[in-house]
Amino acid sequence: MHLLQPQTEVNVSSLMSTISTLDSDISTDQVQLSAWEKLSTETEHVDWLILHFNHWFSHLNVSLVKGDFEPEYFPADLNGPARIQFAHGYFNSALHEISHWTIAGDQRRLLPDLGYWYAPDGRSKEQQALFEQVEIKPQAIEWLFAKAFGRKFRVSLDNLTGEGGDGSSFKDNVYTQLQAYFKGEAKLPRDAWRFIQCICHCTRAGKMLQANEFQREMLD
Template sequence: MTERIVTVFDRCFSDAEGLNTRLVGGYEEPYYRPADRAPGSVHQIEFTRDYAASALHEAAHWCVAGAERRRQPDYGYWYAPDGRSAAQQAEFERVEVKPQALEWIFSVACGLRFRVSADNLDAGLGPSPAFKRNIWQQVQRYCKCPGEGKPAINDRAITFARALARAFGSPDPLRAERYRLEDLG
């Protein structure tokens, strides 16, 4: 499963114009390493061990990150480890809506069940109902087609979602009716 996800990602983006990015598992913690200036250097998205959910989540962060962010280690994002305060958790939920919405789309494309991650087990704070609702609403926005019939997400996310669906024999994952708030538990 995870090997196929990596293969699909690398086929889409390792040689793509200017993207030069690979998805690599086997790490204790996820991290994004932009390419250095050495010839042949590639951008590397590192995900936890061989977990499919981690691979999809980190690919989602890469899809959300703009060109400037993709030049910075770990996209230059703020991150507080497990054990966040309620205020830090609220900030985490605010910035995680878009990547988790994309992760859900990518999971559906692979035929996997998506689980919302509050990423704060030590504090005993699970994902709030508002966080779940915001993720679902973001998926609905991502799947909404403006005038040209193209989903309202960037080309990298569309490319990856549809390539995953082809590889896993799934229907188009960019159809809003495939996502229900109740599915988020």
């Protein structure tokens, strides 16, 4: 899947250092209902994420919203901002949909569902291979998000009733992509980088992610 118009991207070797200063609008003083470390339930985590994401990215006219059914992206229109709708109020679904949004870039954000090709559960072997190829970068970025929040990340092949694909190979590819971000061999989308900065500011006292926090066996 090619991006129609890639975002400005950043080298992320700087992920391995501590941020000394952040934009003033990253501050949570005026929006934070409770410190992240004081939260304990999934509902509290989800509500915190929605509140803060919508604050951090309000300048891009986008909102993160709970969905009752499957995830979907709705472009901005005359009635309101773009909506990143995640599935069933699940925290990890929200992180996954945000990762796709950060990759999409400005032009694809004008399209329903970010212009993605998608075949539902029950894909053939060939369709599953294409699905996995498109999912490597989003799931590597989702892993960064999850680690910043201190949450468990699991890869998803998302094809329970079809050809399962090679789960081990897919995990290898996700891990390789993540390491490429740390080594500077690949560039992280602008808004993924900003989101990681914001999360770490709230959950890790500004300490950024380290490459040695990620091991391949964590995906098994």
